[in-house]
Amino acid sequence: MEFEIDLAMVRDITSREYERARAEIAELGPVAAYRHSCERHAERVAAAGDSGTLACKAGCYWCCYFSVDVRAVEVFNILDYIRLKFTAEEQARVRNEIAANSELLNRLSAAERAQRNIKCPFLAAGRCTIYTARPQTCRNYHATDARGCQKSFEEPDNLDIDPDFAPLVYQAGGAHVDAFSVAMRNAGFDVGVYELNSAFAAALSGPAEARQRFESKRNPFATLSGTEAPLEFMDENE
Secondary structure (H helix, E strand, O other): OOOOOHHHHHHHHHHHHHHHHHHHHHHHOOOHHHHHHHHHHHHHHHHOOHHHHHOOOOOOOHHHOOEEEEEEHHHHHHHHHHHHHHHHHHHHHHHHHHHHHHHHHOOOOOOHOOOOOOOOEEOOOOOOOHHOOOHHHHHHHOOOOOHHHHHHHHHOOOOOOOOOOOHHHHHHHHHHHHHHHHHHHHHOOOOEEEEHHHHHHHHHOOOOHHHHHHHOOOOOOOOOOOOOOOOOOOOOEE
């Protein structure tokens, strides 16, 4: 799908978000700053001119079986959320699913992972149980026709399927995430991306130590190395 970049919108979002995020990271710390950023993220996506074309709605969860990348700050925000909101039984279920998913994924190559449906450990009874704390990848993934998402789910080995999406929503969300990530990187925090199940398995093996390493601006997960995500809407030097 080809589209033109709305440079004025993108530059306004990246400029505003970078300055706000930089100030809040310094004042509040990375996780609290991320929570504030998520509120602005939702507002910017909702304000995009084509947000009314989205087909995503409650009860639609085809994409909850696709691979998801997360950053460390998202992992710790979600761990805080489930600690506050989940029962002991729900927490145990999530831990068990993360362990099972990680064991399966560790046996697959990168190509095999891309062609395999694996249920998100936070999906239960057809709904996202961490919706308000969901990762940025999930916040930005959207479609204007859910049939494309369903087709991707039904044909996981077909990598040529490209669900239709809303260009302005895509740009607003992507620009926002880029700006927050650059602010985090420039503050010295890890902004590498990790496969969701692997990151949570690593964090849960020693959550206090992982959090301390992250907040000390070190690699949070001793057994993992993050992958650098390319910026789409900001220059590397900003």
